[in-house]
Amino acid sequence: MAIVETNNLTKVFGGKFTAVDHISFEVEKGEIFGFLGPNGAGKTTTVHMLCTLTQITEGEARVAGIDVKKQPDEVRKKIGLVPQDISVDDDLTAKENMDLHGKLYHMPKNLINKRIPELLKVVELTDWKDALVKTFSGGMRRRLEIAEGLMHRPEILFLDEPTMLLDPASRVSIWEYVKSLNEQGITIFMTTHYMDEADKLCDRVAIIDYGKIVTIGNPEELKGMLGGDIVTVHTNDREKFLNHIKNLNFITEVLPQEDGIRITVDKGETAIPKLFQEANKVGIGINNISLSRPTLDDVFIKFTGKSLREEKTDKIELYKRTMLMQRRKHQ
Numbered sequence: 001m002a003i004v005e006t007n008n009l010t011k012v013f014g015g016k017f018t019a020v021d022h023i024s025f026e027v028e029k030g031e032i033f034g035f036l037g038p039n040g041a042g043k044t045t046t047v048h049m050l051c052t053l054t055q056i057t058e059g060e061a062r063v064a065g066i067d068v069k070k071q072p073d074e075v076r077k078k079i080g081l082v083p084q085d086i087s088v089d090d091d092l093t094a095k096e097n098m099d100l101h102g103k104l105y106h107m108p109k110n111l112i113n114k115r116i117p118e119l120l121k122v123v124e125l126t127d128w129k130d131a132l133v134k135t136f137s138g139g140m141r142r143r144l145e146i147a148e149g150l151m152h153r154p155e156i157l158f159l160d161e162p163t164m165l166l167d168p169a170s171r172v173s174i175w176e177y178v179k180s181l182n183e184q185g186i187t188i189f190m191t192t193h194y195m196d197e198a199d200k201l202c203d204r205v206a207i208i209d210y211g212k213i214v215t216i217g218n219p220e221e222l223k224g225m226l227g228g229d230i231v232t233v234h235t236n237d238r239e240k241f242l243n244h245i246k247n248l249n250f251i252t253e254v255l256p257q258e259d260g261i262r263i264t265v266d267k268g269e270t271a272i273p274k275l276f277q278e279a280n281k282v283g284i285g286i287n288n289i290s291l292s293r294p295t296l297d298d299v300f301i302k303f304t305g306k307s308l309r310e311e312k313t314d315k316i317e318l319y320k321r322t323m324l325m326q327r328r329k330h331q
């Protein structure tokens with residue numbers, strides 16, 4: 001059964017910029033569904049439309065069977081959202097933040113008081129309940145935000161870039177919470193620009209670029225579609241080598257990259273010596289050669305011709321967050 005259904009869902013900003021471009025997809029009840037794509041792909045905008053935070057320009061969406069455009073208030077009761085940007089208040093304690101969230105959702109006081117300790121326990125923040133959030137690490141903040149997102153027992157939890165900018169250990173702990181929430185029956189809709197995260201966590205992934213879904217499927221299936229290992233070669237004459245190898249029978253696909261060549265082969269171990277032989281034949285020097293199994297980044301490259309560059313997104317986000325924190329301090 002589908003818990004999210006969209007049909008040609010579209011967002012146009014300012015009457016001219018199409019951030020989300022006629023996307024149609026379904027999220028099954030009970031699954032961890034991921035939106036994987038680079039910065040600016042339209043992930044957050046899609047989440048915002050589904051969570052009733054931004055208006056749908058064109059197309060339809062249903063969440064938990066309810067039409068998002070027609071009954072936004074009903075949709076809000078069914079969903080939890082952990083936004084990409086910091087949503088907890090630095091100058092309040094963990095408990096106060098959750099209390100505020102409950103009030104915003106018009107939850108009865110006794111229910112708020114019951115859920116707060118339950119949820120703080122789930123995200124292992126019980127001992128920090130009276131500590132100010134400004135003393136928290138990035139991972140602790142994220143955990144608190146997840147606890148908030150769960151206050152009103154949503155059927156589906158939207159997590160927008162749940163581990164962006166977190167250290168590796170905090171990322172792993174967030175992944176564990178997400179998995180355990182999902183095991184308790186909560187459907188997860190998450191976005192990420194980290195391919196390893198999508199690969200490890202998601203039952204199904206939609207790869208999104210420039211507001212369009214380029215492919216959708218189970219991570220293993222998507223990687224399997226590439227049909228083989230990937231050899232990346234850097235030579236002293238890319239164009240010549242490219243022309244020379246492109247019709248060789250042990251090669252499935254050749255894709256020129258910014259500086260090297262990306263070659264798909266059946267078996268990397270046997271292809272590498274052959275590539276050296278071929279380079280020798282035409283007098284080309286190989287500076288560097290590497291072998292890898294396909295990742296979701298390779299799937300992304302296949303469909304878009306470019307790589308998911310994590311560094312760039314992280315730098316932009318780090319800058320945005322620093323500015324936000326500074327602004328808050330000066331308020």
Ligand SMILES: Nc1ncnc2c1ncn2[C@@H]1O[C@H](COP(=O)(O)OP(=O)(O)O)[C@@H](O)[C@H]1O
Pocket residue numbers: 013014017019037038039040041042043044045046
């Ligand atoms: N309020 C807005 N007004 C105009 N453009 C916007 C607005 N919000 C987002 N965009 C643009 O829409 C595109 C998609 O943004 P977003 O959904 O945040 O991408 P992602 O979450 O995948 O990084 C980007 O080019 C972004 O600059």
Ligand SMILES: [Mg+2]
Pocket residue numbers: 043044045084160161
């Ligand atoms: Mg985003």
